[in-house]
Amino acid sequence: MPELPEVETVKRGLAPAMKGARVTRLELRRRDLRFPFPDALADRVSGRTIIGLGRRAKYLLVDLDDGNTLISHLGMSGSFRIEEGATSAMPGEFHHARTKDEKHDHVVFHLDGSGGPCRVVYNDPRRFGFMDMVRRAELAAHPFFRDLGPEPTGNDLGADYLADRFRDKAQPLKSALLDQKNIAGLGNIYVCEALWRSHLSPIRAAGTLVTPGGKPKERLGLLVASIRDVIADAIAAGGSSLRDHIQTDGSLGYFQHSFSVYDREGQACGTPGCGGTVARIVQAGRSTFYCAACQK
Known part of the structure; x- marks a missing residue:
């Protein structure tokens, strides 16, 4: 997809x-x-x-x-x-x-x-x-759009917004990010990459990034910045070169060569000084790639 x-x-x-x-x-x-x-x-x-x-x-x-x-x-x-x-x-x-x-x-x-x-x-x-x-x-x-959340590159996506959506949620963080009602258009590859960049575990509860008073913790702000950055980098590279797609002018999208964790099971984590290894788990029928050593 x-x-x-x-x-x-x-x-x-x-x-x-x-x-x-x-x-x-x-x-x-x-x-x-x-x-x-x-x-x-x-x-x-x-x-x-x-x-x-x-x-x-x-x-x-x-x-x-x-x-x-x-x-x-x-x-x-x-x-x-x-x-x-x-x-x-x-x-x-x-x-x-x-x-x-x-x-x-x-x-x-x-x-x-x-x-x-x-x-x-x-x-x-x-x-x-x-x-x-x-x-x-x-x-x-329209039914396709009426329940969609904000765009991951738009001004409406911020730490305060996600804190309101994630408050008291036991749902795994990765699943919460893939929910199109929370963020529109964010998919499996870029969630894995954004979580790695922000050093957050995909299996931690989404609500752990929110204070008891409903305010975003500092790491939630880092996650928002990571989402924006990974999407911007992928667009600049022409997409991920998913094997079922091609650009109109026939040129290649090279972001796939910049993946830090996605589809890199068994390889060394790229976080400086980490020493961990990228693992693959399955969440809700989808592959999740992350480093358990530095993503907490």
């Missing part, structure tokens, strides 16, 4: 081709992906101009000039590629290679932009991705 930095990388890669372009035709090559397409989606998008691209959590948002927003989720194996004449490129390199097999091309945006005509193709072998349409003014109330 792509995480926030991968979706942000895809958004930035698509923007030069899509923003400001007119959709001369939206081609749907099947009736559904994970869910059926909205009624008359091709007719509603064809002829419209794309006025902007955005992202909320792990969702890509395509704003149209009639006030509607096309919502896209990549699922497990979805990817976009840009085709101009005989050339094609993808946004967001993922550690497992994305397919260009045309039999999995399910949606094609035929565009006319400042650089001339091009095609943006959505390819999804497993078809776990999906698309929906909603009025932009009603986006926050």
